Structure formats: structure tokens, C-alpha cells
Amino acid sequence: MLLYEYKYELLYKSSEVGIQYFGFITPFFDILKSNKEIIVDATYKTNALGFELYAIMGQFDGAGFSMAYLFVDNSKKNNGARTEILKGFFQSLYDRGLNNIQFFLTDKDFSQITASQNVWSTLKKRLSDNTLPKTTTYSSSSANENFSFIDIEFYPSNLQVKKSNFVFCPKDLRQNIISLFEKHLHLHPLIPNINGNFLTSTEIWKASVEEMYNFCFTNDLRHVWAYLWSNWYEKKMWILWARSSVATKICIFRTTMLMEFHWKVVKRDYLPKFFQSRLDLVTYIIISRLIPHHQQQFNKYQQKREIVS
Incomplete structure (x- = not known):
């Protein structure tokens, strides 16, 4: 109801009993859906229900802007189910026009990687993670x-x-x-x-x-x-x-740092006074505070580009 009131498109949601989730696109989606590179990452501890919050970020003049969000119930640890949920979400974005991706940046989350490979079959991915594995198989x-x-x-x-x-x-x-x-x-x-x-x-x-x-x-x-x-x-x-x-193009994004900064802004600037917020409150803050702020920034980037050109 909240998303509908603010004219946001609820793109993807659970319809059966089990792991609950819902995803929606932002006003930046149609602007940036022709991007050939995106960053995908999740954050935790934003709401009382313990839902993971995923974001899809595109770029304009090297600056990152969130194109879509996905909330996923994290109470049931099931990487197979999470992969299927992400695959469905990515597929809904693909069907909506995000279908020319060549670079997919994430933090070595193989649920995201597997899901992306199923949707963007020509995808070349970039990972940013220096964590050592517990075991190594080498031949x-x-x-x-x-x-x-x-x-x-x-x-x-x-x-x-x-x-x-x-x-x-x-x-x-x-x-x-x-x-x-x-x-x-x-x-x-x-x-x-x-x-x-x-x-x-x-x-x-x-x-x-x-x-x-x-x-x-x-x-x-x-x-x-x-x-x-x-x-x-x-x-x-x-x-x-x-x-x-990828021999024909150089990816502008180098790491997931823009996404990490995005989550830092959400938690530090918009949620510091709320402990274990209701899910609708987190959604309300994203669509009524965070996104409008980013739209102002985007307009400034556009104006600078017009002046330079």
C-alpha cells in the first residue's frame, strides 16, 4: 500500500507460504537500465523482522544510484532458496529492460553469482573479496x-x-x-x-x-x-x-565501495534513531527521504554534464 501510494512499482513478491520477499524499482531504473554494469549487495540489521535488504546500483558519470531494492526474509537460512529468489528478482529486472549487463560486481556471494549467471548468460563478473578460504583444493x-x-x-x-x-x-x-x-x-x-x-x-x-x-x-x-x-x-x-x-570494454566500477557507502548512508544518516525499525518504516525512509536526496544529486550531475557539453 505504501509503495502504491508513492507510485513505486512492486516488481517482485512472494505468493506462497515460505520465505517472504518483495522487490521494487526506483525512478532511476528506467534512466539507468541501459547500463552495462551494476553492483549488487545486501545489508543486514535495518528492520525488526530481520529481512536482508538487497540493492541494485547503476552508474551515471561514475556516480552510483540505486535502481531497485529487494527485501528477503533471513530467518530461514537456505542458500538454495535464496538463489532462486534472487534469480526471480534478476529475471524480473531483465524482463523490465535491464538486459544488456556485461559486468556484475558483488562481494563473492555465490548465491548472487549463480543467480546472475542464469539470467544474464553473457555476463562477466567482478568480485571484490580478500577473505581466505578455510580449505583449498589444488591439483x-x-x-x-x-x-x-x-x-x-x-x-x-x-x-x-x-x-x-x-x-x-x-x-x-x-x-x-x-x-x-x-x-x-x-x-x-x-x-x-x-x-x-x-x-x-x-x-x-x-x-x-x-x-x-x-x-x-x-x-x-x-x-x-x-x-x-x-x-x-x-x-x-x-x-x-x-x-x-572482457576485451572490448573496461568496467567503470572497480569495487563494491559505492554500495558499501550507500549502506553506510542509509544506516548512519537515515536510521540512527530507529532500533529494529518496522519494515514499512524502512521502506518509507528509502522512498520518501533517500531516493529524493539522490534525485537532487542526479539532477546536479545532469546539469554539470550539460554545461560541459
């Missing part, structure tokens, strides 16, 4: 089949883990790895390398793998290499985060 022979320079005998040893002084990665080498990782993230076929040459996506992948592998091999970082290959540099993972995997 040196499989890695060697991809690149012959990878030594089959270079793999993690359980004896090393059992040592009381075992260190996954020495502190003085961590920044080197991060620097290499950031370098590989930004390489792209449309950007020449230091020699002025334009490499293909495959050539960039091979060169990046070789550079990271050689660093780990030289410093005997067996566990680090196993983790990096299995979670980042193997082909099926590489295409999830490396900008070079």
Missing part, C-alpha cells in the same frame, strides 16, 4: 595441463601445516603479492603494456599466471600458490574478477 597436474611452466611437484605439504611455526605467507612478502594481484586486475587488451604492446585476453591471463607463479615458486610459497590458483587464477575464477576477461 598441480591440472594446473600443469593449463600451463607447462607450473611444476607438478610444487604443491602444499601437510607436514608444513603440522609444524608449530607454520606461516601461510611471510609478512614481508604479502605486499608484493597484493601489488601483483592489483597489477593483474587492471591489465586490459585496450591498454598497452610497458613495452607499448597490446596483448590479448589470453596472453594477459598467461603472463599474469606466470608472474604470480614464479614469485610463489621462488619464495617457496606452496600454500599461497595453491590458494591463488584455486580461488583466483584458474580460468573459471579468473574470468570472475580480471578486467581483461
